[in-house]
Amino acid sequence: MGEIAEPIVVAEGLHKSFGETRALRGVDLAVPAGTVCGVLGPNGAGKTTLIRILATLSDPDAGTARIAGHDVVREAGRVRELIGLAGQYAAVDEKLTGRGNLRMFGRLYHLSRAGARRRADELLERFGLMGAADRQVAGYSGGMRRRLDLITSLILRPRVLFLDEPTTGLDPRSRNEIWEAIRELVADGTTVLLTTQYLDEADHLADAIAVVDHGRVIAEGTPDALKAGIGDRLDVALEDDAQVPLAARVLGGLTGGEPETGGEPGRLSVALRGGGVRLADVVRELDGAGVAAADVGLRRPTLDEVFLQLTGHRATAVPGRDGEAAGERAGEKVGEKVKEGV
Missing domain, CATH: 3.40.50.300 (P-loop containing nucleotide triphosphate hydrolases)
Incomplete structure (x- = not known):
């Protein structure tokens, strides 16, 4: 190095x-x-x-x-x-x-x-x-x-x-x-x-x-x-979308986190904080609860997920903050005029 x-x-x-x-x-x-x-x-x-x-x-x-x-x-x-x-x-x-x-x-x-x-x-x-x-x-x-x-x-x-x-x-x-x-x-x-x-x-x-x-x-x-600071994520794809609530309870109990469903039917994702989870244990717990999983995997989080975790929202305009942005822009225009006069 x-x-x-x-x-x-x-x-x-x-x-x-x-x-x-x-x-x-x-x-x-x-x-x-x-x-x-x-x-x-x-x-x-x-x-x-x-x-x-x-x-x-x-x-x-x-x-x-x-x-x-x-x-x-x-x-x-x-x-x-x-x-x-x-x-x-x-x-x-x-x-x-x-x-x-x-x-x-x-x-x-x-x-x-x-x-x-x-x-x-x-x-x-x-x-x-x-x-x-x-x-x-x-x-x-x-x-x-x-x-x-x-x-x-x-x-x-x-x-x-x-x-x-x-x-x-x-x-x-x-x-x-x-x-x-x-x-x-x-x-x-x-x-x-x-x-x-x-x-x-x-x-x-x-x-x-x-x-x-x-x-x-x-x-x-x-x-x-x-x-790495927010931990890996566990992703699960289900064969039946109707089993999402049950799968969420199983994954929440196993990981201590709160599974997110996002916008894709039949898919859940949960952050793994404070230690890893073995995929074999996840499959066994889901199977024991009668949940049919089409796919189970571990992955590093995306930067968008990091941003969401840190700020509480995704990297887009934030409701209620437009006034702040407008005030910033207005102030900067004044700053430009001052600079031009120097």
């Missing part, structure tokens, strides 16, 4: 409020260089506010944050030279070609004309867009637009890249293309902070995950460690 890299992103005791809404309530985070950190949480949990503070788009009310040792408030200009940011929606000009977009951004980043042309061609070639380089972006697929948006944030070779829901609305093939691009960046040493509500995305990409809820980091660790 290699040595653990020093943290390149550090947050300590971050607080942020928008009016009466407390978006962050003392967030601590440390992200080693050259890794992917998935920041997960329901809408309104505070993850977007956290990313905006780290990206110098909003100032914390209390606490500190540093990128590569530079304070995001006192040294915001220096931090912006070290980071890239790609939001949920492709921020590219549809009337320009892919090459034209990259050259334009290169010039906006103060590259020379020759430097902007050279860097545009490098990125188009590397990320598989050279064949479409001279087509208008209006004719690009959604996945191609997202790839183009991603590589515009790489023009200055950022040490830290913030990705906010990078594959929202994409088909599976396009999502895989974005995933591969992210892996390439990390292999070259870029550190990525990824916010996503696609938990399989975090599972595939993230070296570590921080789960944010109600403005706090409530759990963190590798995907495997988080899964």
Whole structure:
């Protein structure tokens, strides 16, 4: 095993409020260089506010944050030279070609004309867009637009890249293309902070995950460690759906847990906490109660099940929290105007 890299992103005791809404309530985070950190949480949990503070788009009310040792408030200009940011929606000009977009951004980043042309061609070639380089972006697929948006944030070779829901609305093939691009960046040493509500995305990409809820980091660790923390699951498929209540009583008595039926007829799943259960014992107990099982198996929980266990809900919008999310967005718009005036 290699040595653990020093943290390149550090947050300590971050607080942020928008009016009466407390978006962050003392967030601590440390992200080693050259890794992917998935920041997960329901809408309104505070993850977007956290990313905006780290990206110098909003100032914390209390606490500190540093990128590569530079304070995001006192040294915001220096931090912006070290980071890239790609939001949920492709921020590219549809009337320009892919090459034209990259050259334009290169010039906006103060590259020379020759430097902007050279860097545009490098990125188009590397990320598989050279064949479409001279087509208008209006004719690009959604996945191609997202790839183009991603590589515009790489023009200055950022040490830290913030990705906010990078594959929202994409088909599976396009999502895989974005995933591969992210892996390439990390292999070259870029550190990525990824916010996503696609938990399989975090599972595939993230070296570590921080789960944010109600403005706090409530759990963190590798995907495997988080899964191990809630224990394996026992899944049972029944031959007769009418036997679900009886099977649930048997499994509850055997495991001490409360079986869940989910949305699939004739199937139950129960978390195994505090020790394993032998499949032979499960089959024997079900058979003794007259329950016919078509299949019995043990498995590691999914990240979605971890999220549900930690937060009490799945990784979607949370009823009653829309006001918090709206307050966060409104506060951030004010923050943007303040920044623009500086």
